[in-house]
Amino acid sequence: MFTDTTTIRVRYAETDQMGVVYHSHYLVYFEVARGDAVRHSGLTYADLEKKGVIMPIVEINCRYLRPARYDNLLTIKTFLKEMPTDHKITFHHEVYNEQNELLTTAKVILYFMDAPKMKPVKMPEVWAKKLEAYFNSPA
Amino acid sequence: MFTDTTTIRVRYAETDQMGVVYHSHYLVYFEVARGDAVRHSGLTYADLEKKGVIMPIVEINCRYLRPARYDNLLTIKTFLKEMPTDHKITFHHEVYNEQNELLTTAKVILYFMDAPKMKPVKMPEVWAKKLEAYFNSPA
Amino acid sequence: MFTDTTTIRVRYAETDQMGVVYHSHYLVYFEVARGDAVRHSGLTYADLEKKGVIMPIVEINCRYLRPARYDNLLTIKTFLKEMPTDHKITFHHEVYNEQNELLTTAKVILYFMDAPKMKPVKMPEVWAKKLEAYFNSPA
Amino acid sequence: MFTDTTTIRVRYAETDQMGVVYHSHYLVYFEVARGDAVRHSGLTYADLEKKGVIMPIVEINCRYLRPARYDNLLTIKTFLKEMPTDHKITFHHEVYNEQNELLTTAKVILYFMDAPKMKPVKMPEVWAKKLEAYFNSPA
Numbered sequence: 001m002f003t004d005t006t007t008i009r010v011r012y013a014e015t016d017q018m019g020v021v022y023h024s025h026y027l028v029y030f031e032v033a034r035g036d037a038v039r040h041s042g043l044t045y046a047d048l049e050k051k052g053v054i055m056p057i058v059e060i061n062c063r064y065l066r067p068a069r070y071d072n073l074l075t076i077k078t079f080l081k082e083m084p085t086d087h088k089i090t091f092h093h094e095v096y097n098e099q100n101e102l103l104t105t106a107k108v109i110l111y112f113m114d115a116p117k118m119k120p121v122k123m124p125e126v127w128a129k130k131l132e133a134y135f136n137s138p139a
Numbered sequence: 140m141f142t143d144t145t146t147i148r149v150r151y152a153e154t155d156q157m158g159v160v161y162h163s164h165y166l167v168y169f170e171v172a173r174g175d176a177v178r179h180s181g182l183t184y185a186d187l188e189k190k191g192v193i194m195p196i197v198e199i200n201c202r203y204l205r206p207a208r209y210d211n212l213l214t215i216k217t218f219l220k221e222m223p224t225d226h227k228i229t230f231h232h233e234v235y236n237e238q239n240e241l242l243t244t245a246k247v248i249l250y251f252m253d254a255p256k257m258k259p260v261k262m263p264e265v266w267a268k269k270l271e272a273y274f275n276s277p278a
Numbered sequence: 279m280f281t282d283t284t285t286i287r288v289r290y291a292e293t294d295q296m297g298v299v300y301h302s303h304y305l306v307y308f309e310v311a312r313g314d315a316v317r318h319s320g321l322t323y324a325d326l327e328k329k330g331v332i333m334p335i336v337e338i339n340c341r342y343l344r345p346a347r348y349d350n351l352l353t354i355k356t357f358l359k360e361m362p363t364d365h366k367i368t369f370h371h372e373v374y375n376e377q378n379e380l381l382t383t384a385k386v387i388l389y390f391m392d393a394p395k396m397k398p399v400k401m402p403e404v405w406a407k408k409l410e411a412y413f414n415s416p417a
Numbered sequence: 418m419f420t421d422t423t424t425i426r427v428r429y430a431e432t433d434q435m436g437v438v439y440h441s442h443y444l445v446y447f448e449v450a451r452g453d454a455v456r457h458s459g460l461t462y463a464d465l466e467k468k469g470v471i472m473p474i475v476e477i478n479c480r481y482l483r484p485a486r487y488d489n490l491l492t493i494k495t496f497l498k499e500m501p502t503d504h505k506i507t508f509h510h511e512v513y514n515e516q517n518e519l520l521t522t523a524k525v526i527l528y529f530m531d532a533p534k535m536k537p538v539k540m541p542e543v544w545a546k547k548l549e550a551y552f553n554s555p556a
Contacts, residue, residue, distance in 0.1 A: 012452070012462075013300050013445045017293040017348055023196045024166035024291060028430045035429070035488070045429075046488040056206070057162045062199045070295060071452070071463040151313070151323075152306045152441060154434040156487055161430050167291045174290070174349070184290075185349040209434055210313070210324040301474045302444035335440045338479045345473070 002080040002134040004037035010072045020067035026104050027060065030093045033076040034108075037091075041130045052115045053124050055089070059109040066103045073098055083128070083135045087112050087120035141219040141273040143176035149211045159206035165243050166199065169232045172215040173247075176230075180269045191254045192263050194228070198248040205242045212237055222267070222274045226251050226259035280358040280412040282315035288350045298345035304382050305338065308371045311354040312386075315369075319408045330393045331402050333367070337387040344381045351376055361406070361413045365390050365398035419497040419551040421454035427489045437484035443521050444477065447510045450493040451525075454508075458547045469532045470541050472506070476526040483520045490515055500545070500552045504529050504537035 008029050016022040038045045045055075068074055079092040088109055095104040114121045122128075147168050155161040177184045184194075207213055218231040227248055234243040253260045261267075286307050294300040316323045326333075346352055357370040366387055373382040392399045400406075425446050433439040455462045462472075485491055496509040505526055512521040531538045539545075 009449075011445060012294060012448050013302060015295040016290060017295065017297045018193055018195065019295045020195075022291050023199070024163040027163035027166065028428060031429050032426075044488060049487075054157055056157065056159075056203065058203050060162070060199065060201045060203075064195065064197050064199075067195070070466075071461060148310075150306060151309050151433060152439050155429060156432040156434065156436045158434045163430060167289060170290050171287075183349060188348075209327075210322060296471055296473065298473075301477070302441040305441035305444065332435055334435065334437075334481065334484070336481050338440070338477065338481075340477045342473065342475050342477075 001082075002037070002041065002131055004033070004040050004078045006033045006036040006076050006078070008032060008074050008076060010068055010070050010074065012070055015070050018067075020069055023062075023064060026062060026064075026095065026106070029074065029076055029095065030078075030091070030106055030108055033078045033093055034091055037078045037080070038127070041127070043127060043130060048124055048127065049115070051124065051126075053121065054113050054115045055110040056113060057108060057110050058088070060106060062104065062106040064104050066097070066101055068095070068097060068103050074103070080131070080134075083131060084112075084123045087122060089123065140221075141176070141180065141270055143172070143179050143217045145172045145175040145215050145217070147171060147213050147215060149207055149209050149213065151209055154209050157206075159208055162201075162203060165201060165203075165234065165245070168213065168215055168234065169217075169230070169245055169247055172217045172232055173230055176217045176219070177266070180266070182266060182269060187263055187266065188254070190263065190265075192260065193252050193254045194249040195252060196247060196249050197227070199245060201243065201245040203243050205236070205240055207234070207236060207242050213242070219270070219273075222270060223251075223262045226261060228262065279360075280315070280319065280409055282311070282318050282356045284311045284314040284354050284356070286310060286352045286354060288346055288348050288352065290348055293348050296345075298347055299350075301340075301342060304340060304342075304373065304384070307352065307354055307373065308356075308369070308384055308386055311356045311371055312369055315356045315358070316405070319405070321405060321408060326402055326405065327393070329402065329404075331399065332391050332393045333388040334391060335386060335388050336366070338384060340382065340384040342382050344375070344379055346373070346375060346381050352381070358409070358412075361409060362390075362401045365400060367401065418499075419454070419458065419548055421450070421457050421495045423450045423453040423493050423495070425449060425491045425493060427485055427487050427491065429487055432487050435484075437486055440479075440481060443479060443481075443512065443523070446491065446493055446512065447495075447508070447523055447525055450495045450510055451508055454495045454497070455544070458544070460544060460547060465541055465544065466532070468541065468543075470538065471530050471532045472527040473530060474525060474527050475505070477523060479521065479523040481521050483514070483518055485512070485514060485520050491520070497548070497551075500548060501529075501540045504539060506540065 014025040075096045077094045091108045093106045153164040214235045216233045232245045292303040353374045355372045369386045371384045431442040492513045494511045508525045510523045
């Protein structure tokens with residue numbers, strides 16, 4: 001399994017009049033967390049995109065357990081439980097506050113797409129090679 | 140069943156560098172659609188909130204089938220398939236473009252909360268009464 | 279002078295924990311208002327962009343006089359006080375609430391840019407022709 | 418003079434279909450930079466707000482010189498050129514990219530407000546004391 005951790009401090013702009021983070025902003029936090037996960041595995045999503053691979057989101061399931069508030073320093077844990085074998089990749093995310101309370105969980109499914117052709121493709125080789133070490137178990 | 144329809148024109152700010160609506164903005168569109176659905180049933184969400192009832196989101200499931208683009212006039216259909224019997228309410232949403240293609244579907248679950256006490260409560264009577272007509276079938 | 283009016287209902291996502299519209303969202307409202315102003319003059323900004331003209335913003339001056347709140351139906355008045363003679367265009371905006379109180383004023387300066395070449399250009403002919411009627415005074 | 422520096426990595430959600438950061442997001446970056454500036458002077462804006470002082474924005478002047486792009490690591494420099502003497506405080510911001518090119522400059526004026534009374538007040542003592550050292554010149 002590949003796991004990664006990133007921290008995000010809640011911005012004032014992300015609160016709403018309930019005094020908590022408006023629910024759509026977690027999807028942005030997850031995207032930041034995936035970007036960091038790619039970076040920490042040794043390349044960048046910006047690089048992938050320059051090579052013509054885009055990753056549109058096809059499905060999101062998100063559960064909101066507790067609210068986050070302005071200036072909270074959130075920890076986002078990101079999990080890749082299995083190597084993608086086709087044109088899909090599934091991330092799991094968990095958001096924790098500074099008291100280590102679980103605030104939000106999510107499953108996010110993205111496609112690998114060849115941007116010029118707008119066709120589904122397999123995971124780019126350059127990224128797959130970086131990730132293999134996390135999934136290859138000894139014989 | 141209670142159904143409602145609202146239209147939203149895609150703003151430039153809602154596009155991303157893929158040239159399509161960034162996925163988190165649909166959650167905002169759904170909230171606008173629910174606000175209109177409440178308004179069209181004869182009250183406003185702002186009124187409910189002034190009475191001390193807030194509706195935090197507890198779960199979202201969203202599928203992205205086709206992209207929306209800048210200046211598209213989207214139609215959001217909102218469905219309430221059953222009267223809430225406890226402190227939860229479940230909305231279904233469908234987003235269509237001007238060619239009547241289905242772009243996105245979602246299920247959104249919210250809680251009714253007493254804001255001062257932060258306790259789950261039942262659907263406010265004033266709203267329940269407005270909705271009953273849509274669910275009461277003749278004997 | 280060219281003037282235009284558009285209405286925008288404040289979304290929940292646009293409020294912050296002060297209970298008012300977060301200040302950056304007015305810039306989005308102004309962009310919606312300019313888009314409507316272009317549409318009402320007989321073409322669309324999306325069309326201009328397809329012709330290879332983009333309009334990046336180069337300067338914004340904005341004064342916040344009174345707050346807007348959730349569900350407020352805002353009226354945005356947009357003014358083009360003179361025909362652009364070079365590669366710049368200057369819009370003025372005023373935001374009013376339902377009590378006709380002035381909430382916000384702004385001056386927004388944009389460039390006309392040839393997108394493929396990324397060079398400043400003059401206002402597209404197709405739009406200039408639509409606007410001339412508003413500025414040509416009889417001799 | 419009080420100066421502070423913060424870094425912000427551009428999120429995918431903050432780009433638009435021009436492929437650059439949408440202009441309204443800089444206002445959010447400035448707010449993050451001010452929050453960090455307050456933190457680095459030894460307290461937090463969240464603390465100030467808990468003490469009943471809010472700081473609504475009354476004026477923004479912003480110039481956009483060069484675009485920022487996805488994944489750019491931006492440096493925001495924040496300047497407080499003089500101690501506030503009445504109920505206003507004026508911040509200056511400069512945004513630089515990794516090539517040290519100046520992208521954006523801004524002047525942002527905020528009010529100190531007593532939140533319960535919604536009346537302008539002076540800068541909170543606790544913050545003024547922290548800042549004095551930056552402005553007191555030797556005799």
